[in-house]
Amino acid sequence: MRRLRRLAHLVLFCPFSKGLQQGRLPGLRVKYVFLVWLGVSVGSWMVYVHYSSHAELCRGHVCQCDQYRKGIISGSICQDLCNLHKVEWRTCLSSVPGQQVYSGLWQGKEVTIKCGIEEGLDPKARSDPAPRQELVLFDKPTRGTSIKEFREMTLSFLKANLGDLPSLPALVGQVLLMADFNKDSRVSLAEAKSVWALLQRNEFLLLLSLQEEHASRLLGSCGDLYVTEGVPHGSWHGAALPPLLRPLLPPALHTALQRWLGPAWPWRAKIAIGLLEFVEELFHGAYGTFYMCETTLANVGYTAKYDFKMADLQQVAPEATVRRFLQGRHCERSSDCTYGRDCRAPCDKLMRQCKGDLIQPNLAKVCELLRDYLLPGAPADLREELGKQLRTCTTLSGLASQVEAHHSLVLSHLKTLLWKKISNTKYS
Numbered sequence: 001m002r003r004l005r006r007l008a009h010l011v012l013f014c015p016f017s018k019g020l021q022q023g024r025l026p027g028l029r030v031k032y033v034f035l036v037w038l039g040v041s042v043g044s045w046m047v048y049v050h051y052s053s054h055a056e057l058c059r060g061h062v063c064q065c066d067q068y069r070k071g072i073i074s075g076s077i078c079q080d081l082c083n084l085h086k087v088e089w090r091t092c093l094s095s096v097p098g099q100q101v102y103s104g105l106w107q108g109k110e111v112t113i114k115c116g117i118e119e120g121l122d123p124k125a126r127s128d129p130a131p132r133q134e135l136v137l138f139d140k141p142t143r144g145t146s147i148k149e150f151r152e153m154t155l156s157f158l159k160a161n162l163g164d165l166p167s168l169p170a171l172v173g174q175v176l177l178m179a180d181f182n183k184d185s186r187v188s189l190a191e192a193k194s195v196w197a198l199l200q201r202n203e204f205l206l207l208l209s210l211q212e213e214h215a216s217r218l219l220g221s222c223g224d225l226y227v228t229e230g231v232p233h234g235s236w237h238g239a240a241l242p243p244l245l246r247p248l249l250p251p252a253l254h255t256a257l258q259r260w261l262g263p264a265w266p267w268r269a270k271i272a273i274g275l276l277e278f279v280e281e282l283f284h285g286a287y288g289t290f291y292m293c294e295t296t297l298a299n300v301g302y303t304a305k306y307d308f309k310m311a312d313l314q315q316v317a318p319e320a321t322v323r324r325f326l327q328g329r330h331c332e333r334s335s336d337c338t339y340g341r342d343c344r345a346p347c348d349k350l351m352r353q354c355k356g357d358l359i360q361p362n363l364a365k366v367c368e369l370l371r372d373y374l375l376p377g378a379p380a381d382l383r384e385e386l387g388k389q390l391r392t393c394t395t396l397s398g399l400a401s402q403v404e405a406h407h408s409l410v411l412s413h414l415k416t417l418l419w420k421k422i423s424n425t426k427y428s
Contacts, residue, residue, distance in 0.1 A: 058092035063115035075222030110230030232301030274308020293340025367393035
């Protein structure tokens with residue numbers, strides 16, 4: 001045993017061994033230098049990508065006042081925006097280049113400023129985007145169009161996008177009333193061009209069509225730029241992360257964040273009731289049926305009093321628009337019959353065409369969302385029944401023969417179950 005120890009001592013401390021150790025040190029240093037270089041390179045690349053995407057997403061300077069000063073457009077906030085500079089632009093909230101979204105301040109209130117940019121503009125093609133007056137944004141109506149012709153033109157547009165509904169003439173009247181921005185009892189060409197450009201924006205059309213109770217209130221506009229109430233509180237706390245890191249958030253961590261940072265369960269129940277009422281409005285609205293085509297917690301917002309507010313209406317689409325997109329569309333599988341993110345219809349593999357009915361109605365998709373939102377932390381005496389009703393709800397199909405019969409009944413049961421639990425408490 002002693003011999004072995006002496007042999008080990010000689011190997012460790014002999015000159016040859018020292019040479020080996022000294023020879024290894026430079027190699028280790030090279031590895032560390034390489035790892036540091038790699039870390040710096042990856043970090044620099046991520047910063048570059050972040051700022052490149054930020055520059056592409058945040059181009060609010062394009063939404064300027066050139067057309068207003070030239071008399072091409074008009075609007076209720078043009079004076080404050082362009083001449084008096086009373087509209088303060090703050091944080092960029094854009095998620096896609098074609099829709100510029102900023103938080104702001106106007107008349108002492110927190111607001112959201114939204115402005116469309118034509119997708120035809122390629123931000124990579126030039127460092128300075130083309131001035132908006134060069135784009136065909138305000139080409140209709142043309143000079144000489146009478147108010148009667150503009151009314152018919154608006155009615156035809158609404159029929160094409162919302163369907164042929166008996167309630168549309170009332171909506172046309174609302175559009176014309178809004179077009180008279182300066183309240184002089186007549187609609188000028190600039191006013192007509194501005195309201196027509198606004199109608200081309202999907203969210204603006206929905207703000208007109210849906211009740212203000214569940215959507216941000218429209219406060220004013222200038223050309224195709226419009227201002228709504230401030231962004232509601234978000235139910236998805238992963239939204240606070242940088243966009244590049246959001247897809248990396250594991251579902252388990254997402255659930256944990258929701259439980260730790262989200263409202264108390266009774267408040268979540270109140271928000272959920274508001275969301276279910278919004279689904280009911282989409283199905284039985286005055287201006288037709290609408291589909292939620294991106295059902296995520298990122299779109300579920302609420303006020304300071306925990307009343308539900310839809311955070312983003314961009315992915316809510318009229319039934320007529322979705323059906324027109326799907327009708328006769330060639331397909332090989334159901335995934336080919338998808339409008340937006342999750343408005344999916346079956347594929348008729350014999351005819352190789354998309355069918356008209358969606359696989360999942362709004363309520364089924366919302367109930368899938370509510371399972372993760374409501375079941376964690378739910379009261380013990382409610383959890384089993386709530387889970388059962390939510391499972392039943394998620395199995396609803398989008399077939400027209402089933403929707404009318406089951407949709408309202410299941411929705412009513414869910415609302416009643418939640419409301420009984422929080423009624424006559426401070427949460428109601």
